[in-house]
Amino acid sequence: MRAMPADRTPTELAASIRSDPGIDLTPIYSRLASILAPGSEPHADQSRSVRVPSVELDDVTVTVSVWCSDPSYLGTFDRTADTKMVRVALLAHPDTPEVEDTLPPPVDLPLREQIAWVRAVLGDSADYAYRVVTDASMVRVRPSFFVVLVESDGSPRLAPSDFAWLLASSGGGRRAYPEKVVPDDPELLWYLRRHGDLIRADRVAHPQASPPEVWAQEFVSSLTATIADELGRMGASRWFTFEEIRLHGIDRVIVRYTWHLVDGDKRFGFDIDLAGLRAYRLRVHDDPRASTAGRRVGRTPFSQPTFRDPEIVDGVTWVAFGASG
Known part of the structure; x- marks a missing residue:
């Protein structure tokens, strides 16, 4: 030594x-x-x-x-x-x-x-x-x-x-x-x-975003985890049933769910333009991360939202997120 x-x-x-x-x-x-x-x-x-x-x-x-x-x-x-x-x-x-x-x-x-x-x-x-x-x-x-x-x-x-x-x-x-x-x-x-x-x-200020193909997967992961977490917090109460969370390519996600109310069920669908949503999050919130976008959209059904000018097709209230909206 x-x-x-x-x-x-x-x-x-x-x-x-x-x-x-x-x-x-x-x-x-x-x-x-x-x-x-x-x-x-x-x-x-x-x-x-x-x-x-x-x-x-x-x-x-x-x-x-x-x-x-x-x-x-x-x-x-x-x-x-x-x-x-x-x-x-x-x-x-x-x-x-x-x-x-x-x-x-x-x-x-x-x-x-x-x-x-x-x-x-x-x-x-x-x-x-x-x-x-x-x-x-x-x-x-x-x-x-x-x-x-x-x-x-x-x-x-x-x-x-x-x-x-x-x-x-x-x-x-x-x-x-x-x-x-x-x-x-x-x-x-x-x-x-x-x-x-x-x-x-x-x-972190001005966070960066992943490439589109990665962003799409991250968004769906965050969206699904947020919905699962919100459902778990409701315990035995079953106010919502989610029928579909589906990624189309790298630029579109479809979510369909039913809100079980006392006066009857209401069916909703989210048509999410990922490129538009990402651009919106960057422009308005300076945060283009998929994780925060997924959490934001995932919490929407549970916040008793009022949607402006939704499109109703076959009894389903469709709400557009992103550029298509």
Whole structure:
């Protein structure tokens, strides 16, 4: 074990790493500057790795890898911020000879050193980083993954509450959760203690929408879940019967239901133009997400609505949503 004071913090270790003439992180710094430049697009080949000696373990080499990707499919982000996801992966191997071009089995790198490398690579942005822990990494040695989200102006930001951590880890497994890196910034630490380390997805400004083919599936899923939830809240009462929730292609949804009233049943149908509904939600509410649109439409039957100028066909009151309305 290297001679290192036991109370050395990750920040102090990071400073030691940056000042060590035997450790050259210039290739990573250059790549980060390139991929985080305003207007640059993240690409799979924009990655860079360096092999450096461990600062806490004797005869161990650490491979530090950095790359950037588009996180928009992993959670709710401000569509005007051009958010990018920077991932830092760390993998340690003992300095023993390779056998048939195969590296020796990896070894656990102390968490303190992991955070130190992340701070050495990311600088102050590491205050916003998360360590992604998977169930697979808890039973065998795997690369350690850290994630930080950076907006187009270079400002780091916290992750949304609906972020898909397992997809961000690239570390295998079936479940994943984030461990927030404890920030050095006292104001950020104060904020995290009072508000938590994730941003509620429903409070993200200017949320982006999925592509139409994905949006259609998300809308039906949200619509169906909302209707099921509302029916469940009614308990044994059976005021509604839903006969049909059907997706036509990627641009239309039909919902048919019966409202059981004391003075007789009333039958309703929703003809939902998905493109029109999406455009309306963007124009009026600045929220084109399928999930919120699905919840809004799904709650409509249960709010005793009054529809303007509905069309009645064969005893069914048809209501149009979207451009067709």
